[in-house]
Amino acid sequence: MSSHTIPGALELAGASVIITRPAATAAALVRAVRRRGASVVRLPGSRLCAIEDADATRAMLFAAQSADAWIFTSPAAVDFCLALTGPFTRAPARQVFAVGAGTGRALARRGIASIVPLGSQNSEGLLDEAALSTPKGWTIAIIDAPGGRDLLAPGLRERGATVSRIGVYRRMPPQLTRRQLDALDQAARPWLTLLSSGAALEHLMAVLPSGPIARWQREALIVSSERLRDLASGHGFADVHVARSALDADLIETASSVLSRHRL
Known part of the structure; x- marks a missing residue:
């Protein structure tokens, strides 16, 4: 994370951060996002x-x-x-x-x-x-x-x-529950989705209903590579931002930057 960011600062307050990592590997990222004031929506794109x-x-x-x-x-x-x-x-x-x-x-x-x-x-x-x-x-x-x-x-x-x-x-493709779909539907705007896997995006595009997909495509997507940006653009996402890497700190730093511009 940037040296100018205060650890634990609430720079993501007011946003809903959608975390697409599998449940088995998402815990540290979930904690880090919550420490920064965001509401977390867990939307795993894969089951391991x-x-x-x-x-x-x-x-x-x-x-x-x-x-x-x-x-x-x-x-x-x-x-x-x-x-x-x-x-x-x-x-x-x-x-x-x-x-x-x-x-x-x-x-x-x-x-x-x-x-x-x-x-x-x-x-x-x-x-x-x-x-x-x-x-x-x-x-x-x-x-x-x-x-x-x-x-x-x-x-x-x-x-x-x-x-x-x-x-x-x-x-494997996720088995999303009604509770997870309701959490996505009720999540406050803006949405900031953190994505570091092409398979996760492909799985979610295949299993999510068309309504949530249409709303999701209008929100900001933070991806970990240029390759993922191209994949997301091909799936209809217009507001895509590339982080320096898939590391938690880099994804969060880019999300914070996107949110700060949204607030201007």
């Missing part, structure tokens, strides 16, 4: 579920311990991986990488040191890291969810690495 064939996935993870590098794509990938393997007695590979600081913190809590992008907190930022600039001859395991964005694997293969993707969890 365990992988169907746990035994086969566990066998792949243990076989991949001989790889040169593992890349974890999200905190959920860390949690679901460790649920399958149990704690590692050593690092799962010679080098461990995290797509973003949040994933790096999740690994650190499990006693695993990782290399985190210094620049953009995403796949592009990780590919820019010097440690992955010349992986020719490496074997690399990417720990993620099936069907997710596939930028890392082709990029690393182009650099000469042998890459496998091991899906340790699934992103």
Whole structure:
């Protein structure tokens, strides 16, 4: 967050902040938004579920311990991986990488040191890291969810690495309750939606009734990348703002900036 922002200040007071992260990973963001005075509407765009064939996935993870590098794509990938393997007695590979600081913190809590992008907190930022600039001859395991964005694997293969993707969890469409839909319908304006997943947006566009969608499209959307801005624009959102990253502080800082302009 900007050095000019006072931690805990009520800079989001009067707004309804819609949080689209899965319930299992949204708690810290919910707390941070509430501390800043906003009303929170929880509208999870995905459900995170365990992988169907746990035994086969566990066998792949243990076989991949001989790889040169593992890349974890999200905190959920860390949690679901460790649920399958149990704690590692050593690092799962010679080098461990995290797509973003949040994933790096999740690994650190499990006693695993990782290399985190210094620049953009995403796949592009990780590919820019010097440690992955010349992986020719490496074997690399990417720990993620099936069907997710596939930028890392082709990029690393182009650099000469042998890459496998091991899906340790699934992103499923949400099962929204009547209570959640009512909370969205009754939420005070302005709405500020925080979005860091294309799958979440696609899921919500598929399951929400047309009325809430039409209202949602007229409100501000804070996204974590240019790619998500393009996706949101394609779905009819006109007021889209790009945060520096998917980190909580960056999403909140952009939301605060949008709200301050709305109040002018």
